[in-house]
Amino acid sequence: MWWFLAPRVAFGEEALDALETVKGSRAMVVTDQTIRRLGFVEEVVQRLRKNGMEVLVFDEVEPEPSKETVMRGAERAREFSPDWFVGLGGGSCMDAAKAIWVMYERPDLRIEDITPMTELGLRRKARLVCIPTTSGTGSDATWAAVITSREEVFKAELASREILPDLSIVDPRLASKMPPSLTASTGMDVISHAVEAYLSQWSNPFSDALALQALRLAFRYLPRAHANGSDMEARDKMHVAATMAGMAFSNSQIGLIHAMGHSLGAVYHIPHGRTVGLFLPYGMEYAREVARERLVDIAWAAGLEAPSREETVERLLGWVREFVRGLGEPLSVRELGIGREDFEGRLEELVRKAMQSTGIFTSPRVPEDADCRRLFLYAYEGKRVDF
Ligand SMILES: [Zn+2]
Incomplete structure (x- = not known):
């Protein structure tokens, strides 16, 4: 038996407005400084607030995100208790959001434990929206994430069907600023x-x-x-x-x-x-x-x-x-x-x-x-x- 898995997808012009369908009380936006400078963080935050949500922005994701960043993000999440994560950016931001979400819900696990064999039991606390700002990794539609470990000079290819985003927002305007x-x-x-x-x-x-x-x-x-x-x-x-x-x-x-x-x-x-x-x-x-x-x-x-x-x-x-x-x-x-x-x-x-x-x-x-x-x-x- 095989499965085909995909998130719900909002696409095309003004797809970002799909954020208004996200119901919850607290959203944590996982992103980076570049996306903030481009003004997209503000656009996302406004829409979430309009929806009555409290928002925390974690904009410390670096290219090829590290385990350390994920652990720091998870700690912030535990203080804030979001019921939604929003991965906003390229693959790094979306992958970091996936890993932070797991570490938030399952502080007892290590990042390396995110494998198809482990039952994570996610979605007891939160769910995930991904909003790509590059036309590249497709991380908004996958159940994989790549996290780098500095000490071991290795890229952990994490995979679990549970980390598939609930919603992917594919708005071409957000990719139009790429050089x-x-x-x-x-x-x-x-x-x-x-x-x-x-x-x-x-x-x-x-x-x-x-x-x-x-x-x-x-x-x-x-x-x-x-x-x-x-x-x-x-x-x-x-x-x-x-x-x-x-x-x-x-x-x-x-x-x-x-x-x-x-x-x-x-x-x-x-x-x-x-x-x-x-x-x-x-x-x-x-x-x-x-x-x-x-x-x-x-x-x-x-x-x-x-x-x-x-x-x-x-x-x-x-x-x-x-x-x-x-x-x-x-x-x-x-x-x-x-x-x-x-x-x-x-x-x-x-x-x-x-x-x-x-x-x-x-x-x-x-x-x-x-x-x-x-x-x-x-x-x-x-x-x-x-x-
Ligand atoms: Zn790739």
Whole structure:
């Protein structure tokens, strides 16, 4: 038996007004300083207050949020006793809101205990709304969260069906302030989610439909949103695509591309979207042997055709590299300014972390350590995968 899980979704123009349907007495908004400066925190607070709620704003979330921040947030929550959490921002804010919520309701647990095997018993005290301000992580539609541990230089990939938000508010206006480089890197995250969901061994008809449509939208509208941030049609389509891709991978699984991306990001502190965008071509090239038919479908979603299926896949693999390049995103680890010697010195750590990642075993082609090592080295140089 399989399940398909998704939050209630309010989307489109003025979707933020959906906050007026949230009934409760105290809301804790989990966000960061940038979102505050953009004026979105104030907009959210006003709507909640209009609804008769008392509001506490916790705006201390940093990029790649740490365990320490989560524990501090949970402490504030215990003093305030919210019945709603509002995760407002990019993936970091929404993931932090999920983890703070768990630690608030279950102070007896450790963050690492948030696994699909643990019964959390959430929603006795509070529920969760997520409002994305980037078109990227899709965290508003997933039951996963990534929290970084400073001491262990590791990204904990937390997952529990219970941390799925109750409501997701997908209002494109909130994503319209992203600068071009953030539009590009978060957009590459959307594409990586959809590609991995579609290639995953756990893909299913529900996740397939969402993944393919997210790809059609992102392939078409990401270059437009990147070129002109005030193209609201492109912003709207990318914002929806991000949530759809989030639903897709949350109901199938991410894979090798995210495993390698998380590993590189944890070791070198590089933003998530940039690392997964970098490994996207390598993951697709490595999968070609076992996932040809699925790659043909992805090529069609990109509007590519060729006389044979082999040539279609070949065209897609070349086209994806051009697509990444066209957005000004890196295609090799070297371009990130990481020295070869340093990289080789940390190669074993990178391989170990990638191989420990939860998605790796549902990848279309599961690598052994040796292949994972080779993939990292190819990605360092920017070389096409030929094994
Ligand atoms: Zn991602």
